[in-house]
Amino acid sequence: MANTTMANMNTNSNSKEESKKMDEREAIPLLTPYKMGNFNLSHRIVLAPLSRSRSYNFIPQPHAALYYSQRTTKGGFLIGEASGVSDTAQGYPNTPGIWTREQLEAWKPIVSAVHEKGGIFFCQLWHAGRVSNYEYQPDGKAPISSTDKRLRKDIANNKATADKYPPPRRVRADEIPKLVNDFVIAAKNAMEAGFDGIEIHGANGYLLDQFLKDKVNDRDDEYGGNLENRCRFPLQVVKAVADEIGADKVGMRLSPFADYNDCGDSDPHALGVHMAQSLNEMGILYIHLIEPRMVTQFHKFDGTKSSLTPIRKAFKDGTFIVAGGYDRNEGNEAISCAAADLVAYGRLFLANPDLPTRFQLDAHLNQPDATTFYSHHPVLGYTDYPFLQPNPK
Ligand SMILES: Cc1cc2nc3c(=O)[nH]c(=O)nc-3n(C[C@H](O)[C@H](O)[C@H](O)COP(=O)(O)O)c2cc1C
Known part of the structure; x- marks a missing residue:
């Protein structure tokens, strides 16, 4: 079990007066400190990758x-x-990369800004696989995947995707070492840019998930078929990255239960447990699981009886992060009953830059505006969500 400490709340506020106000209240479970490997976290509220x-x-x-x-x-x-690991990794407009010198240098002041305020910042390494289009690929070639089957339905919009996502090219087994190496180079770049560690994106129907899940992976070589074979490439990526930068700086995100991006599995429990056991053996810092209730990225389906407990038990030595549809109460509950060590918040953190303070005070929350999630504006819907006004009393 991960090492947890329940001590007095370490406040995040800069002003002494605010700190005092916060100290006077009893720390909610989400705002108790936690030691994640070598990192001393002052609270359990994580900014989810967005x-x-x-x-x-x-x-x-x-x-x-x-x-x-x-x-x-x-x-x-x-x-x-999510940051692309190579020139074949992108699938959307204006998402960042971490494979060129220019990208690496551009990350440096961003990482410094987080460090100046005492934050711990990991870079999420990503390859979109077949969730891409000719326009994002070098020389207009087909995107790559575990399969040559195209993505049939864009689950987020429930639309057929004939125009958006063309049939991918099935990568050959002899191309896998190069793909693994792309993740290694990206991880080295991220560390050189100053990040404290990296998270490998194995969730949400992107390349690594396209290997993990049997609805997509239809290979008959050593990278397809049984569970062990389907997990082989993603685990090779984690092992190679951990060997390069240290397992204590590596996390992995997984969504075995989701069918997002037309990428589901017939036995998500077995998949989740197998990955958790293998990652535990590698001694990586954390795994980051998306809740079974999140069938798509955004919609909470409350009918599921599935639980992440067996996966948490299988990852017995490291930190367990959960995400997907959490609010303040559910997050506190997850920490207090030890279902998770940390809770990642996506949309609520996007819309509330001071989410830990608001949770501590049980304050009103800004509502996220989905129309500006992916707009390319440098301010609107990005840095203009208001902070909590100081209490005049
Ligand atoms: C605008 C937006 C962008 C997202 N981008 C990523 C991403 O880059 N990588 C990733 O793993 N998940 C991504 N997600 C999923 C979130 O990390 C999170 O799992 C999801 O929003 C559910 O959590 P929530 O209910 O707290 O928002 C994104 C979600 C949103 C809303």
Whole structure:
């Protein structure tokens, strides 16, 4: 079981008066400290990875420094938005990359802004696989995947995707080492940019998930068929990255239960447990699981009876992060009953830059505006969500 400590709340507020006010209240479970490997976190509220599509031409922009620093608290843990690991990895406009020198240099001031406020910042490494289009690929080639089957339905919009996502090219087994190496180079770049660690994106129907899940992976080589084979490439990526930068700086995100991006599995429990056991053996820092109730990325389906408990038990030595539809009460409950060590918040943190303070005070929350999630504007719906006004009394 991960090492947890329940001590007095370490406040994140800069002003002494605010700190005092916060100290006078009893710490809610979400605002208790936690030691994640070598990192001393002052609370359990994590910024979930959130693509914001404001990295023009795949280059992180200066406005991201303000966005991330707004969401930073001293000792808070932030996971950056999905960042492409190579020139075949992108699938959307204006998502950042971490494979070129220019991208690496552009990340540096953003990471520094988070560090200046005492935050701990991981870079999420991503390859979109077949969730891409010719326009994002070098020389207009087909996107790559575990399969040559195209994505049939865009689950988020429930639309057929014939125009959006063309049939991918099935990668050959002899191409896998190069793909693994792309993740290694990206991880090295992220560390050189100053990130404290990396999260490998194995969730939400992107390349690694396209290997993990049997609805998509229809291979008959050593990377397809049984569970062990389907997990082989994603685990090779984690092992190679951990060997390069240290397992104590590596996390992995998984969504075995989701069918997002037309990527489901017939036995998500077995998949989740197998991955958790294998990752535990590798000694990585954390796994980050999306709740079974999140069938799509945004819609909570409350009918599920599935639980993440067996997966948490299988990942017995590291930190367990959960995400997906959490509010304040559910987050407190997850921590107090030890269902999770940390809770990642996506949309609520996007809309409330001072979410830990608001949770501590049980204050009113700004509502996220979905129309600006992926707009390319450098300010609107990005850095203009209001902070809690100081209490005049
Ligand atoms: C605008 C937006 C962008 C997202 N981008 C990513 C991403 O880059 N990587 C990822 O793993 N998940 C991404 N997600 C999923 C979130 O990390 C999170 O799992 C999801 O929003 C559910 O959590 P919530 O209910 O707290 O919002 C994104 C979600 C949203 C709303």
